[in-house]
Amino acid sequence: MKILSINEWLLSFMPAGAASITEMVLIALIYLTVFAVLGLYLVLLERKVAAWFQLRLGPNRVGYKGMFQTLADALKLVSKELTGTVKADKFLYNLAPYFVIITALMALSVFPFTENLQAFDINIGLFFLIAISSIGVIGILLGGWGSNNKFALIGAMRSGVQTISYELSVGLSLLTMVILTGSLQLSEIIEVQKNGWLIVQGHIPAMIAFMIYMISGTAETNRAPFDMVEAESELGAGYHTEYSGMKFAYFFLAEFINMFIIAAIATTVFFGGWLSPFGITESIPFMGIFWFLAKTFVLVFLMMWFRWTFPRLRVDQLLTLEWKYLLPINLVNLVLMAVIVWLNITIQF
Amino acid sequence: MSYFSEIYDGIKTLLTGMSVTGKYFLNSRKGAITQQYPDNRDTLQMFDRFRGEVVMPHDENNEHSCTGCQKCELACPNGSIEIIWDRVVDEETGKKKKIIDQHIYHLGMCTQCGLCVDACPSDAIKWAQNFENSVYDRTQLTRVLNKPGSKVRAGVEE
Numbered sequence: 001m002k003i004l005s006i007n008e009w010l011l012s013f014m015p016a017g018a019a020s021i022t023e024m025v026l027i028a029l030i031y032l033t034v035f036a037v038l039g040l041y042l043v044l045l046e047r048k049v050a051a052w053f054q055l056r057l058g059p060n061r062v063g064y065k066g067m068f069q070t071l072a073d074a075l076k077l078v079s080k081e082l083t084g085t086v087k088a089d090k091f092l093y094n095l096a097p098y099f100v101i102i103t104a105l106m107a108l109s110v111f112p113f114t115e116n117l118q119a120f121d122i123n124i125g126l127f128f129l130i131a132i133s134s135i136g137v138i139g140i141l142l143g144g145w146g147s148n149n150k151f152a153l154i155g156a157m158r159s160g161v162q163t164i165s166y167e168l169s170v171g172l173s174l175l176t177m178v179i180l181t182g183s184l185q186l187s188e189i190i191e192v193q194k195n196g197w198l199i200v201q202g203h204i205p206a207m208i209a210f211m212i213y214m215i216s217g218t219a220e221t222n223r224a225p226f227d228m229v230e231a232e233s234e235l236g237a238g239y240h241t242e243y244s245g246m247k248f249a250y251f252f253l254a255e256f257i258n259m260f261i262i263a264a265i266a267t268t269v270f271f272g273g274w275l276s277p278f279g280i281t282e283s284i285p286f287m288g289i290f291w292f293l294a295k296t297f298v299l300v301f302l303m304m305w306f307r308w309t310f311p312r313l314r315v316d317q318l319l320t321l322e323w324k325y326l327l328p329i330n331l332v333n334l335v336l337m338a339v340i341v342w343l344n345i346t347i348q349f
Numbered sequence: 350m351s352y353f354s355e356i357y358d359g360i361k362t363l364l365t366g367m368s369v370t371g372k373y374f375l376n377s378r379k380g381a382i383t384q385q386y387p388d389n390r391d392t393l394q395m396f397d398r399f400r401g402e403v404v405m406p407h408d409e410n411n412e413h414s415c416t417g418c419q420k421c422e423l424a425c426p427n428g429s430i431e432i433i434w435d436r437v438v439d440e441e442t443g444k445k446k447k448i449i450d451q452h453i454y455h456l457g458m459c460t461q462c463g464l465c466v467d468a469c470p471s472d473a474i475k476w477a478q479n480f481e482n483s484v485y486d487r488t489q490l491t492r493v494l495n496k497p498g499s500k501v502r503a504g505v506e507e
Binding site: 049051052053054055056057060305306308309310325329 | 376378
């Protein structure tokens with residue numbers, strides 16, 4: 001255990017309490033760095049992928065092939081003035097970005113990036129992830145409410161509607177897979193997949209669950225085609241209309257980290273997490289990180305593909321899709337998965 | 350049962366859309382339409398239908414096809430074209446004949462609508478593909494399209 005050895009090394013020269021606090025601070029710093037770098041480069045990736053979908057070139061001026069474009073953007077945002085509206089609820093207005101960014105950061109902490117590289121391996125891992133990702137919407141609601149701006153409020157309310165609806169589908173599609181794994185702990189879910197990734201093990205119901213998960217996951221992150229929350233052409237920028245500078249950047253980064261989190265949950269639950277295909281690199285340590293990130297970025301790319309292909313839905317279409325299609329299919333699928341597990345007709349290697 | 354066929358159609362049409370954008374994505378490297386303009390200034394070629402300015406092509410004998418019919422002048426909605434014409438006596442037939450003295454084109458007034466090019470019965474004027482048309486003095490935007498000493502090509506008027 002990598003983290004355990006750091007623990008022993010710290011214990012060798014300081015008392016237990018101090019050692020654990022130092023350890024927490026170290027891990028938090030590492031995750032914050034990863035968070036910032038990941039957020040910035042996901043934004044760059046999004047812009048590049050968008051450009052390629054539209055037959056453009058994308059950012060290519062700052063650094064080699066535009067490598068430092070988003071870094072420069074972040075520097076600009078840091079230097080900008082933080083503005084606000086006159087009658088804004090100052091406390092809630094300033095609180096909102098932290099809600100969004102802290103929940104994103106907390107969700108990031110439970111993923112097993114590779115064997116033994118996991119900051120926080122709790123036994124209710126998946127439940128924790130679903131719970132945390134719905135707290136993020138409170139930040140959006142607060143931001144919309146506190147801004148004293150009608151567009152921001154409409155955007156925030158739409159976000160509430162959307163997240164409450166699609167949370168069900170995310171939860172139920174993951175629950176379908178939990179029937180197969182028998183555990184909510186992420187490390188154990190990976191352990192089960194050593195006999196074949198869950199999307200193979202659970203075959204038909206797992207694939208249906210994956211499709212439902214990707215649709216509702218995209219809706220959860222408020223990305224196009226489900227971006228009624230921001231809806232540039234209708235609402236300006238939705239809930240973060242009144243935010244500027246670094247507070248806006250927090251919302252923006254959190255949105256991209258949430259996309260990564262949704263893709264990472266899908267990787268962990270459906271595609272074997274850090275496990276390599278057919279165990280080809282099992283003997284090499286820390287290759288798991290590569291496989292985890294590779295699978296996650298493929299799914300992130302899939303979400304970007306959705307974004308740059310599909311037009312935005314109307315609010316009623318969004319709710320029809322969830323309540324009349326995804327939810328009934330999901331419930332039937334849950335029963336189907338239960339029957340498959342009961343009759344033991346899963347595919348195992 | 351339309352419920353299930355709707356789901357099937359929905360998924361099918363979404364996948365069709367994704368395959369279209371996917372093809373664009375894969376071809377973006379060679380097919381990017383973005384021009385990195387000041388960098389590729391020497392090699393940049395505008396496409397054929399680009400409307401830069403009106404020019405009158407002359408052949409190697411310094412002959413053009415403009416008969417001076419003034420249809421372009423009439424077609425121009427904002428008076429960008431002025432034709433100063435003259436009558437001369439044709440040596441072969443002895444009849445009086447209309448020729449252009451100066452075909453004046455005001456690029457500064459031109460909206461690139463293309464009506465003059467469409468109106469021309471003898472294809473004497475056409476669009477050029479140049480696009481760096483800014484000058485320091487607007488008098489430079491008034492251009493005489495026919496070259497000095499040029500004359501109409503024989504056979505155009507029939």
